[in-house]
Amino acid sequence: MSGVLLTRLGKLWLLSILFFLYAPILVMAFMSFNASQYYQLPFEFSLKWYEKLALNTEILDAATRSIAIAIVTTVVATVLGTAASVALFRFEFRGKRFLQVMLFPPIAIPWLITGTAMLIFFFGIGLGRGTPSVIIGHVALAIPYVIVVVSARLATFDATLEEAARSLGANAWTVTRRVTFPWIVPGIIAGALFAFAVSFDQFVISYFLSEPGDSTLPVLIYTSIRKGFTPEINAISTIIISVSMVVMLIAARFSNFGGER
Amino acid sequence: MSMTLANQQRIKIFSLLSPAYLWLTVAIFLPLSAMFYFSFLSDVPFGQKEWFYSTENYQAFFQTTTYAKLLWKSINLGLMVTGCAVLVGFPCAYVLAKSIQGRSREALFLLVILPFWSNSLVRIFSWAIVLRGNGVLEIALNTILPFEVDVNLMFSTPAIVIGLVHSYLPYVILTSYLALQAIDDNLIDAARSMGANKLTILWRIILPLSLPGLLAGAVLIFVPVVGSFMEPRILGGRVGTYFGTVIEDQFVAVFNWPLGAALSFILLAVVLIILAVASPILRRAQT
Numbered sequence: 001m002s003g004v005l006l007t008r009l010g011k012l013w014l015l016s017i018l019f020f021l022y023a024p025i026l027v028m029a030f031m032s033f034n035a036s037q038y039y040q041l042p043f044e045f046s047l048k049w050y051e052k053l054a055l056n057t058e059i060l061d062a063a064t065r066s067i068a069i070a071i072v073t074t075v076v077a078t079v080l081g082t083a084a085s086v087a088l089f090r091f092e093f094r095g096k097r098f099l100q101v102m103l104f105p106p107i108a109i110p111w112l113i114t115g116t117a118m119l120i121f122f123f124g125i126g127l128g129r130g131t132p133s134v135i136i137g138h139v140a141l142a143i144p145y146v147i148v149v150v151s152a153r154l155a156t157f158d159a160t161l162e163e164a165a166r167s168l169g170a171n172a173w174t175v176t177r178r179v180t181f182p183w184i185v186p187g188i189i190a191g192a193l194f195a196f197a198v199s200f201d202q203f204v205i206s207y208f209l210s211e212p213g214d215s216t217l218p219v220l221i222y223t224s225i226r227k228g229f230t231p232e233i234n235a236i237s238t239i240i241i242s243v244s245m246v247v248m249l250i251a252a253r254f255s256n257f258g259g260e261r
Numbered sequence: 262m263s264m265t266l267a268n269q270q271r272i273k274i275f276s277l278l279s280p281a282y283l284w285l286t287v288a289i290f291l292p293l294s295a296m297f298y299f300s301f302l303s304d305v306p307f308g309q310k311e312w313f314y315s316t317e318n319y320q321a322f323f324q325t326t327t328y329a330k331l332l333w334k335s336i337n338l339g340l341m342v343t344g345c346a347v348l349v350g351f352p353c354a355y356v357l358a359k360s361i362q363g364r365s366r367e368a369l370f371l372l373v374i375l376p377f378w379s380n381s382l383v384r385i386f387s388w389a390i391v392l393r394g395n396g397v398l399e400i401a402l403n404t405i406l407p408f409e410v411d412v413n414l415m416f417s418t419p420a421i422v423i424g425l426v427h428s429y430l431p432y433v434i435l436t437s438y439l440a441l442q443a444i445d446d447n448l449i450d451a452a453r454s455m456g457a458n459k460l461t462i463l464w465r466i467i468l469p470l471s472l473p474g475l476l477a478g479a480v481l482i483f484v485p486v487v488g489s490f491m492e493p494r495i496l497g498g499r500v501g502t503y504f505g506t507v508i509e510d511q512f513v514a515v516f517n518w519p520l521g522a523a524l525s526f527i528l529l530a531v532v533l534i535i536l537a538v539a540s541p542i543l544r545r546a547q548t
Contacts, residue, residue: 006459010356014369017353017434021376021427027397028387039390039397080281087277091270099282106289110488110532112505113296113525114289116512120299120522121292123307140288143281201380203491208512218382225386225495234390237383248378252371 025241032234039231049235059220059236066200066217069131073138073199078192080139081146082184088147089154103144111204114141119208129211137205142195149194153187193251197244293529300523318523328507328524335504336531338418339487342425343479346433349426351475354437355467359446370438377431385495388424389415392496416498424496425486433478440474441467473542480539484532504528 031039035046053059088096106114115137122133157180165175203218210219217240224233299305300319304312322328357370376384391397393415402410414420444467452462468475490509493501508528511521 007356007360010352010360014353014356014361017349017430018369018372021373021430024387024391024427025376025379025384027391028383031390031397080284083277084281087274091274093271093274099278102282102285105293106285108484108532108536109293109529110485110505112488112490112508113529113532114292116508116521116525117292117296118288119512120518121295123305124295136284136288140285143285147281197378201378203380203382207491218380221382221386222491222495225382225389233386237380237386241379241383244379245375248375249371251378252375 028234029238029241032231032238034231037231049231053232053235056232059217059232062215062217062220063236065131065214069135069138069216070196070199072135073142074192074196076135077139077142077146077195078188081143081191081195082150082188084143085147085150085154089151089157103147106141106144111141111202115205115208118205122209129209131210131214133209134206134216137209138199138202141202141205142198145194145198146191149191150184150187153184153190157183190251193247197247197251200240201244296522296525299519300526302519305518318520319527321520322523322527328504328527331502331504331507332527332531335487335489338421338425338489338493338503339483341422342429342486343483345422345426346430346482347475347479350430350433350478351437354434354441357434358438358441373434374431376427377435381428382491384428385424385492388420388427389495392420392423415496416500418497418500420496421493421501424492425489428492429482429486432481433475436474436478436481437471438474440471444470476539476542480535480543483535487531488528 030043032049033045033047035044035048088100118133118137119129122128122136127133161179161183162175165179166172170178201218202216203222206216207219207222210216215223217236221233221237224230301314301316302312303315303317304310306312353373357366357373361369393413396412396415398414399410399412402412414423448466449462452466457465488505490503490505493503493506494509495501497503504524505528508521508524511517511524
């Protein structure tokens with residue numbers, strides 16, 4: 001009897017946590033459709049903040065820049081990360097363990113430290129602030145994620161498949177192209193989506209590395225919030241959060257692809 | 262053209278690995294070294310400025326209690342947020358791992374970790390809308406409760422803690438869930454059949470076996486919270502001065518980069534000590 005009660009309580013707890021996780025996001029989305037500038041209730045439906053957003057070139061420019069940076073980051077980080085994970089999976093060599101451990105500092109060190117260090121270094125070598133610096137930083141943050149995700153997929157690869165292909169007369173290139181590569185494609189896609197999310201959501205690194213008039217969307221949102229709340233930020237935030245959640249849902253599907261089936 | 266197989270393989274390994282690791286070196290490891298060097302300078306060595314080597318930036322930390330107090334305040338915030346997240350998240354992970362089965366479990370699990378992949382800045386901003394005076398929380402409470410309440414949590418420590426717990430809760434749920442799921446149910450059944458009550462099972466089996474996962478989650482929360490500056494700024498206002506915000510100020514407002522570098526390194530040292538202390542238990546989590 002008490003066991004049933006406890007299970008019910010547990011499920012109730014889980015539901016309240018879900019409420020805690022989603023309520024503020026839903027409130028924000030809801031408020032982006034509210035006419036009042038100061039988030040006053042009663043709720044009055046209006047699309048005016050979205051209309052204003054469509055005319056706000058500062059926000060739109062920043063959004064375009066963020067997407068462009070995220071795409072460049074995704075391409076570069078996915079290619080470099082996939083190559084590295086193939087080498088880490090395929091070959092045994094001295095220092096391999098060290099290289100694997102080296103992937104953790106970019107993930108584990110607080111971004112505040114990494115970001116300020118990059119700022120100092122890029123100024124020191126004369127590169128300074130700006131979009132190239134931001135991209136260099138984003139790619140560096142994304143590479144470890146790509147390697148981790150692609151390696152996880154590679155770990156489920158059955159090496160006897162390659163042997164089978166080879167015994168049937170396929171050469172090394174054909175084996176890679178027709179056997180190995182198709183197998184890791186879901187991992188590469190998941191890694192790419194992770195890289196995109198890491199870059200698109202990245203605030204701290206961009207904050208220290210982007211030029212004032214040339215900022216990414218999160219940086220612009222931060223400065224707007226500190227200047228005072230504006231409902232247009234609400235509208236763009238609602239769009240961002242819906243897009244990134246959809247992207248991650250797709251990524252989750254892909255990374256699960258071979259694991260369970 | 263006589264190349265041995267070993268050499269060929271070495272070239273392959275090198276060409277596959279070097280681009281990624283070269284990038285990491287240029288963008289992460291060299292900057293960290295550069296910052297370490299910078300922290301021993303009296304001024305930025307750009308342009309015409311005079312500078313010399315000194316330890317004055319580190320002395321600044323130890324001479325006044327201001328920075329040490331702020332560091333302690335940040336560590337405290339880290340402990341508070343981590344504690345709350347563990348207390349809230351562990352039971353949640355337990356329910357997910359042990360009392361819900363099949364498809365609904367997968368769906369709920371995805372729902373729990375999904376917000377984590379949305380922009381953290383946007384989520385903090387949404388808390389600002391909820392928590393401010395005359396905000397959504399106040400209106401909601403006043404509609405439910407029979408008496409008027411005045412809720413203005415904005416610009417307070419609780420607001421910062423709520424926002425940070427919301428940001429990092431999925432970490433502890435994720436790691437605890439993975440650890441809890443790995444516990445063999447037969448073990449629990451065996452203990453029960455031998456007369457162990459629920460509390461004993463929790464204390465003697467479930468907690469020890471899931472501790473590595475729980476601790477991994479705790480470290481993953483504690484480390485970024487100690488270095489946080491955006492969340493305290495937005496939700497804390499004037500009470501939101503922490504070690505992280507002081508470092509931010511050195512780089513974007515005061516432009517005392519060498520001092521900022523030294524403070525960053527002190528923070529890094531704290532983080533490394535924590536990772537080192539936790540690593541023996543964390544290593545158990547991997548194996």
